[in-house]
Amino acid sequence: MWKWETVSEAKGVVVIVHNILEHTGRYAYVITHLRRNGYHVIMGDLPGQGQTSRMNKGQVESFELYHESVLEWLKIAEGYHLPIFMIGVGLGGLISMNLLEKVDLGIEGLVLIAPLLAFQNNAHTRKNILSSHIGDVSKSAKFDLGFEVEDLTSNKEVQEDTLNDALMLKKVSYHWYQEVLKHMKETTDNIQNMKSVPLCLMYGTEDRVTDVDVTQQLVSVIDHDELYFKAWHGLAHEVHNEPQREAVMRYILSFLNNHVFTVGFLVEDENSLT
Template sequence: MWKWEADGQARGVAVVIHSAYEHHRRYAWLIEELRSRGFHVIAGDLPGHGEDSKHKKVHDEALKDYERYVKLMIETAFDYNLPVFLFGHGMGAIFGIYAVQKYRYEVAGLILTSAWFHLQHQPSRVSNAVPGLSKIAGGFKIHHDITVKQLTRSYDAYLEMKDDIMYNSNVTVKWYNELHNFMKALYQSEKGIPDIPVLMMNAGADKVVDTNYAKKWLLKQPISDFIYKEWPKCHHDLYLEPERELVFSYVESFLFNSLKNIGYIVE
């Protein structure tokens, strides 16, 4: 886990949870934008990701380990005694949602991008070919094969990410099936999140997830303050897209309005 201090007087704390297979360094631009707007930032690599992925050939971590890590990041953020905003992208979005739902964290806002409620790009069908296969061949390796070009249209991002040795989308059948069941259970859960402000943004040209599921999940939540925004031409990784400055303008407006609504003066 890493902490970055705000540039100037801090207004709040942002917890950034990355998606599957990647690492927190891909959010360097977002982290600097948040720091420059007066937010401390807490981020890190989920278990088995980042530096750990250099030494692992396949993701087989227990999902409980992700839950514990996200819980630690959020509770560390509250130690600052400042409003806490939770950023979750992709798989990170659903673990952020789960933490807020389970532990009833009173965060000042939840910012969700490209949440993994339902994947339209799936790995080898062997993972779902036979009922109970994960019990028979749970350690069998499959390749999810989410490529850089599926994630972003930015050529600069492509050049930076194409040889990233810390990006690993090899998974076991057991891991993938557990994740699939986790997504399904969260989507179908009748236990809503607390009444906190939510900004949900999706990519209109997302090649990884079916964004309709995220939108439907949002609309059934018992919350009074939410914004839904879809970026028509964008691919999955909104913070890496050519439109990222516009994307962040929505984030910045949401952050400052949420602070004002709870009595913080933002000038």
């Protein structure tokens, strides 16, 4: 787990929960802009990814281990005595929603970027689902999810960095895949139990990882007092890494700043991005 403190007067803390296959190091752009705009950032690599383990890459014993990590990061965030927000990306969005169905996290708002409630329905995904049910469920047996860097982002610079990133995963265990599928269903089946927090929901219309139809349904099925919703036309799965990522960050910062103001913290410029 790492902490990045803002260089200016702090007005909030953001806990970021990252996506499948990746790690904290891919969020330098997001972290930089949050810090420059008055937010401390707390983030760590999820179990089985990044620098958390050399032996169990692409594997998690149970989904609850994700919960434990996020709760630990939130506990550290509470020490700042500032408004706390979460950003959940892909798998991180699924983890955040599943956790909010079980406990009140005491956060001021949640940003969901392409939450992984369902994989895109295509031949490759159907093959993965079938393989996960008939394949070796031992903790060591793994298979390739089949996602390419082009499925994540159209940003050539980010694509090149990702291809050369030794911490990126391609293979996951059959057990991991079954855990994720199970908690996708559990989360969507119990969506009415999700604690109500101000929500910012966004995705790219060219997402080739998640099923955007399922994401869209959240607008009508989640009961929230306030909802920011943005379908980024033409953008891929990682909207925060796309060439238009400055506009994406402006949208996120607008949401954060508005809610900081609501809870009594002074924000000089709600739409600033430096």
